[in-house]
Amino acid sequence: MGSVIDKRMAAEMDGSFVVFLIGMRINKPWKIHKWLPVLLAMPRMIKELEKRPDAGFLGHNGIGSKVIVQYWRSFEHLEAYARDHDAQHWPAWLNFNKKVGSSRGDVGIWHETYLISPGHYEAIYSGMPPYGLGKIGKLVPASGARERASDRVNAGVA
Numbered sequence: 039m040g041s042v043i044d045k046r047m048a049a050e051m052d053g054s055f056v057v058f059l060i061g062m063r064i065n066k067p068w069k070i071h072k073w074l075p076v077l078l079a080m081p082r083m084i085k086e087l088e089k090r091p092d093a094g095f096l097g098h099n100g101i102g103s104k105v106i107v108q109y110w111r112s113f114e115h116l117e118a119y120a121r122d123h124d125a126q127h128w129p130a131w132l133n134f135n136k137k138v139g140s141s142r143g144d145v146g147i148w149h150e151t152y153l154i155s156p157g158h159y160e161a162i163y164s165g166m167p168p169y170g171l172g173k174i175g176k177l178v179p180a181s182g183a184r185e186r187a188s189d190r191v192n193a194g195v196a
Contacts, residue, residue, distance in 0.1 A: 040167035046180035048190050049161035049171035055096065055154050056113050061105035063146035072138060073145040079130040080106060086126045093119050097174035109174050113153055160190035 060080070064073045084106075087095035094115020100106040110116045120127050138144060161171045162180055184190045 040173075042165060042167050043163070043177070044165060046162060046164045047166075047172060047177040048180040048184045049163070049175045050178050051154075051156070051159070051171060051175040053156060054112070056110040056116055057152040057154055058108040058110055058116055058149060059105065059151075060108065060149040061147070063104065063148070065146055066144045069144045075130075075137065076134060076145055076147060077104075079126070079134075083126040083130065087119065095119070099170055099173075107170065109171070113151065116151065157192055160187050162187070162190070 062073065062076050066072070084098060087093055094111035096109040096111060098106055098108045108116075119125055120131075122128060134147070159171070163169060163172050163177070164180075166172070168177060178184060180190065
C-alpha cells in the first residue's frame with residue numbers, strides 16, 4: 039500500500055474527474071445465494087479495469103467492504119465500461135437481475151456518481167500512506183497555499 043507519510047499532505051488532480059460510490063446491502067443474510075454473487079463480482083471487475091488503462095479507471099478504495107469508492111477520468115469512461123457487453127460488468131448486471139428478479143428486498147445495490155471539476159474538491163491526509171485521491175493523483179504538502187480546506191478547494195482553480 040505504501041509507506042506512511044509523517045506530515046500533512048493534500049491531493050492534487052489534473053483536470054476534472056469522476057467519483058463513483060458503489061455498494062450493496064445484505065438485507066437477508068440467510069439468502070447467501072442472492073448476495074454472494076454480487077459481493078464476488080466487484081473484485082473481478084476491478085482486476086479487469088486495472089488491466090485496461092484506456093478504460094479511464096483511475097483507482098479505487100474499499101475492495102472487500104460493502105462500499106467501494108472508484109475514481110474515473112470521465113463519466114463517459116464509466117458509462118462505456120458499464121455498457122460494454124464484452125466486459126465483466128454487463129454479464130454481472132444481467133445475472134443480478136435474473137437471480138434477484140422480483141425479490142429485490144433480499145440484497146440491495148446502489149451507486150452515486152459525482153462529476154468533479156478542478157477547484158471543487160479538497161483532500162487532506164496526515165500520517166497516512168497514499169490513499170484515495172492522494173493515491174491516484176499527486177500528493178503535495180498541505181502547507182502555504184494549501185494550509186486550510188478553503189485554500190485547498192481553490193488550489194486547482196486557474
